[in-house]
Amino acid sequence: MLKEINASNHNIIVCSMDGLIDSLQLSQMIMEPMFSTHFDDTSAEEYLSLLQSDILHCMEQNTFTSFEQAYYFLASGFALVFVDGCSEGIALGIQGWTRRDTGESKTEANVKGAKECFVESINDNKALLRKRLKTHHLKQKQIKLGTSIPTPVAICYLDNKADMSVVRLVEDKLKNANLSTVSDYGELASFLDSDILSFFSSVGNTERPDVLASKLLEGRVAVMVEGTPFVIYVPYLFSDNFSALDDYDNPSIFSSFMRLLRYFSFVISLLLPGLFVAVGTFHQELIPTNMLFLIASNEANTPFSLASEAVFVHLLYEIMREGGLRLPENIGHAVSIIGGIVIGDAAVSAGIIGAPMLIIVAITAISSYVIYPMYESIAVLRILFIIVGAFLGIYGIMLLAAMVFCNICALNTVGVPYSAPISPLTISSLGDVFVRENWKKLSKRKVEINNLRGSDISDSTKQ
Numbered sequence: 170m171l172k173e174i175n176a177s178n179h180n181i182i183v184c185s186m187d188g189l190i191d192s193l194q195l196s197q198m199i200m201e202p203m204f205s206t207h208f209d210d211t212s213a214e215e216y217l218s219l220l221q222s223d224i225l226h227c228m229e230q231n232t233f234t235s236f237e238q239a240y241y242f243l244a245s246g247f248a249l250v251f252v253d254g255c256s257e258g259i260a261l262g263i264q265g266w267t268r269r270d271t272g273e274s275k276t277e278a279n280v281k282g283a284k285e286c287f288v289e290s291i292n293d294n295k296a297l298l299r300k301r302l303k304t305h306h307l308k309q310k311q312i313k314l315g316t317s318i319p320t321p322v323a324i325c326y327l328d329n330k331a332d333m334s335v336v337r338l339v340e341d342k343l344k345n346a347n348l349s350t351v352s353d354y355g356e357l358a359s360f361l362d363s364d365i366l367s368f369f370s371s372v373g374n375t376e377r378p379d380v381l382a383s384k385l386l387e388g389r390v391a392v393m394v395e396g397t398p399f400v401i402y403v404p405y406l407f408s409d410n411f412s413a414l415d416d417y418d419n420p421s422i423f424s425s426f427m428r429l430l431r432y433f434s435f436v437i438s439l440l441l442p443g444l445f446v447a448v449g450t451f452h453q454e455l456i457p458t459n460m461l462f463l464i465a466s467n468e469a470n471t472p473f474s475l476a477s478e479a480v481f482v483h484l485l486y487e488i489m490r491e492g493g494l495r496l497p498e499n500i501g502h503a504v505s506i507i508g509g510i511v512i513g514d515a516a517v518s519a520g521i522i523g524a525p526m527l528i529i530v531a532i533t534a535i536s537s538y539v540i541y542p543m544y545e546s547i548a549v550l551r552i553l554f555i556i557v558g559a560f561l562g563i564y565g566i567m568l569l570a571a572m573v574f575c576n577i578c579a580l581n582t583v584g585v586p587y588s589a590p591i592s593p594l595t596i597s598s599l600g601d602v603f604v605r606e607n608w609k610k611l612s613k614r615k616v617e618i619n620n621l622r623g624s625d626i627s628d629s630t631k632q
Contacts, residue, residue, distance in 0.1 A: 176203040179216050180253035189246040191265025198227055199248055199261060213254030220250065220259060229262025241319060271297065277377050279414035286376045291321050291395040294378075298325060301382040306330070314343060314357075318350035322357070323393040325381075325400075330388040332619045335583045339390050339403065354399045357392060361403050363580045363587070368546040368573075371582035373405030380414065388618040390583075404585040404618055407577055408602045410542045411435070416605050425604035431540050432603065438537035438547050442479050443554030443566050445529050449475045451562035467523035476559030478522050480552060482530045485512065487548065589621040 172183040183199060202224045208216060221230065229247070233239050234257045239249055246264030271293070274286035287294045295309050306329045313319035322343065326336050339361065346360045358372040375381055376398045381391055384402050391402040411431040416424040448455050449464065456464065471478065486509070493505030516522045537547050550573065557565040580587030590598035598621060600606040 172200075174200070174203065177206070177208045177211060177216060179211075179213060182251040182253075184243065184249040184251070185263075186243055186246075189244070189266050190248055190263045194263035194265065195248055198263060199225060199250065202226075213252050217252045217255045217257070217259065220252070225250070225259065225261060227261040227263065229260075231260040232257050233260055234258075268293065274376050277375065277380065277414065279418075281418040282414055283377070283379045285378060287378065287398040287400060289396050289398055291323055291393050294393050294398075294400065295323055295325075297378040298381060298385075301378050302327070302385065307385070310340070312340070312343070314346060315348055315350040320351040321395040322351065325385065325391040325393060327385050327388070330386060330617060331390055332388065335390055335403075335619075338583055339392065343392065351394055352396065354392070354394050354397050354401050357394065358401050361392070361401065361582070363582050365576070365579055365581070367576050367580055368550055369407070369543070369577060369580065369587065370546075371405050371580050371587045372401050372403055373409060374399045374401045376400070377414070404582040405587075406585070406590075407588050408591065410540055412601070412605075421605050421607040428603060428605055434536040434539035435543065435547070438533050438540070439550055440554060440566065440570070441533050441536075442483065442529055442551055443558035444563070445526075445558075446475045446479050446555050447558030447562045447566055450559060464523070464525050467525055470520045471523050472521070474559070475526070476555060478526045479530070479555045482516075482522055482526055483533075483552060483555070486530060486534060585618055585621060593621075595621050 170185050170187045174181050174183065181203065183195075185195060203220070206224050208219055211219065221232075231242065231247070233242060233249075239258065239260075242260035243249060245262075246266060247260040247262050250259040250261065252258075268290055269288045271285040271288055273284045277286075285297065287297060291311075298309070299307060304327070306327045308324075308326055308328050310324045312322050312324070314322050324336065324340055324343070342360050343357060346357060348356060351357060354374060358370070358374070361372050363371045373384070375384070381400055381402065385391060389402045389404060391400050393400050411428060413427070413431075416428065419427075449468075453461055468475065473481065489505055489508045489512070492508070496504055513527050517524050517527055533551065537544055537551075540547075554566060554569060557569045561568070578586070578588045578592050586593065589595060590602060600611055605611075
């Protein structure tokens with residue numbers, strides 16, 4: 170959208186993109202001031218300087234000298250002002266595109282507490298965080314990443330809580346990310362993640378301002394990306410997977426019970442299918458006689474081994490789950506529920522799989538949803554435990570479990586062990602790990618990430 174005008178004896182072009190700017194602001198903040206003011210005998214450079222200092226008053230005001238810069242501002246909702254005879258132009262931020270409301274989070278649901286979540290605009294997200302943390306210690310350093318299409322990225326932290334070496338390390342890792350553009354938070358998360366190959370991610374993400382505020386108060390560093398409602402933060406600990414928002418609104422006894430239940434669900438969802446295959450294949454003496462006869466009678470009519478059944482049913486479940494996620498929401502739920510019931514019942518009736526295996530898979534699936542942040546990791550590891558259990562029995566399960574535990578302990582993000590405060594053990598920080606102590610005790614403990622045992626940030630910054 171181009172508009173040619175003449176003001177103060179200068180030919181001016183105002184350029185903007187329809188749909189990205191606010192037409193009312195364009196009229197009131199740019200067009201009217203230029204028409205209502207008159208300066209005689211001024212050169213083009215002098216008039217451009219007057220536009221910047223006295224005539225055009227806009228919170229976001231930049232100058233540009235190249236076509237690439239001009240197009241970037243134009244696509245970002247700026248109005249461009251060109252004065253005939255000047256080698257540079259003025260970019261004025263009058264964004265007016267449609268924005269999504271800060272509705273309720275769909276990935277981090279809670280019964281009590283706040284309901285707002287982040288949106289796709291980085292400026293709105295910074296404001297939501299600022300509303301939560303009304304302190305001058307909150308720093309939001311904005312940079313641009315992307316060699317072809319620069320994308321605004323904000324590094325957020327509390328300067329009185331976070332270690333500045335961690336902030337510098339995060340900024341260096343982001344700037345060293347050789348990406349043409351940044352379209353989602355996951356692209357940056359891989360550059361901040363631990364270098365050790367693992368099934369577990371040491372970079373957390375959230376779309377809730379209240380969760381992010383609590384993480385920053387613990388000394389963590391967050392990264393916002395323009396165009397995504399999810400914010401990533403480091404360091405992310407193994408114990409963070411087992412805490413929920415409602416834990417801090419419910420009584421401590423109930424919250425502690427639910428916390429322990431999540432740890433138990435993690436063990437069930439990870440080991441139950443593999444243990445069932447291992448015991449049913451190699452260690453039948455561990456099963457009570459009546460149950461052994463029941464399992465044997467069901468499995469005798471199936472053409473596959475226990476391991477083949479377990480892998481087949483789990484893959485079938487993942488297919489139905491993926492189909493339910495990709496379909497429209499109303500149809501997806503129906504496909505997942507009806508598909509699971511119809512296919513499961515038909516497979517058991519036809520003798521393709523045994524009823525005990527179907528029950529094991531159902532219990533495993535429900536348990537894995539209790540700790541949804543770890544679902545992807547558990548889904549892959551579960552298959553590995555089934556395969557190991559089919560060939561090596563319980564001893565193979567124990568060996569693989571030990572390897573997974575060692576891998577968790579070996580992970581390290583920005584100098585903080587992923588397994589902290591469990592390993593290395595920090596007793597003073599255990600009040601919010603396996604159980605959740607009441608607020609009278611928690612309020613007396615100054616829990617910060619940098620104070621955990623095993624934290625060696627200085628060494629990580631040298632790598």
